[in-house]
Amino acid sequence: MRSIEEIRLSLNGFCFDSNAERALSELATEMEKHPKSQELIQDVLLLFERYPNEDFGMPGPLAHVIEKHYTRGYEDKLIQSLIRCPTSLTIWLANRIINAADGNRDQFVSLLEETASRSDIAKSIRDEAKYYLSRIQG
Numbered sequence: 001m002r003s004i005e006e007i008r009l010s011l012n013g014f015c016f017d018s019n020a021e022r023a024l025s026e027l028a029t030e031m032e033k034h035p036k037s038q039e040l041i042q043d044v045l046l047l048f049e050r051y052p053n054e055d056f057g058m059p060g061p062l063a064h065v066i067e068k069h070y071t072r073g074y075e076d077k078l079i080q081s082l083i084r085c086p087t088s089l090t091i092w093l094a095n096r097i098i099n100a101a102d103g104n105r106d107q108f109v110s111l112l113e114e115t116a117s118r119s120d121i122a123k124s125i126r127d128e129a130k131y132y133l134s135r136i137q138g
Contacts, residue, residue: 004036011043016054028061032068041066041074045081045090052087052125063093070097075104079111086115086125095132109136 007030014023031037031044044062056062066074075097081090094108115121116129 001034002030004034004039007031007034007040008043011040011047014047016051020054021057024056025061028065031062031065037065038069038073041069041077042080045077048087048089049081049085052085052089056089059089059092063089067093067096070100075108079107082111082115086118086121086129088125088128091115091125091128091132095135098132098136109133 007027010027014020014027031040034040044066047062048056059067066077068074078090078093078097082094091112094112097104097108098112112129112133116126116133118126
């Protein structure tokens with residue numbers, strides 16, 4: 001089993017190419033088996049931010065791995081990512097938390113509202129946030 005630092009280096013050095021789908025799946029499998037995979041949540045979110053237009057599988061294996069850490073630090077890291085650089089995938093992940101209708105719902109609704117009104121991000125991202133908001137408010 002590789003160390004967390006070795007996996008982190010793979011995440012941070014990841015580049016999309018013809019083997020990306022297989023490589024992402026292998027990284028996710030490796031993370032699932034690692035007892036300290038929670039330490040990699042931010043690295044995965046930073047990868048999503050670096051490649052906002054790439055297909056990670058919507059949500060894909062890496063998203064499923066980090067979602068398993070819900071209530072154990074995942075949501076805080078997702079909040080930071082949404083503030084820093086929202087992407088279609090991180091907005092989708094926020095929407096899943098909203099749909100869980102638990103104690104985190106209101107905070108993530110507020111984050112999507114903020115995202116929908118930000119002028120410093122792409123219109124497509126703002127529109128996606130508006131779309132999810134319309135589904136919960138309509």
